[in-house]
Amino acid sequence: MNAPIVYLVKFWVKPGGEKKVFEWLDGGHLQDVVAQPGFLWASRYKLTEPDKDGWPAYAMIYGVKSAEALRAYFASAATKRYVQERIELGLDALLRMDRNWGTLEIAVDAPAKAA
Secondary structure, three states: OOOOEEEEEEEEEOOOOHHHHHHHHHHHHHHHHHOOOOEEEEEEEEOOOOOOOOOOEEEEEEEEOOHHHHHHHHOOHHHHHHHHHHHHHOOHHHEEEEEEEEEOOOOOOOOOOOO
């Protein structure tokens, strides 16, 4: 899955908070983000190393059509709604997040294997 732009949200979940966090993420948030203009796909990974306090680490990686589409998303009503949802659900106390984005520089596929 390649995209011209990737938006990376690395996050850590307080132990015991996983159920509440993932109910929100999987209960519509992820699908809503991918439905935003310019978003192509999303994947979530469980990372192997927790943070210094033992909070499990994850990464959401979103493929986006263009930097303009991502900037429009950052300025959209959707991002303001997500902040409000996290506050109302008490998720901010259960999450630590780090966000970044960048452009595709190179993509290499594995060579085809002989049958």
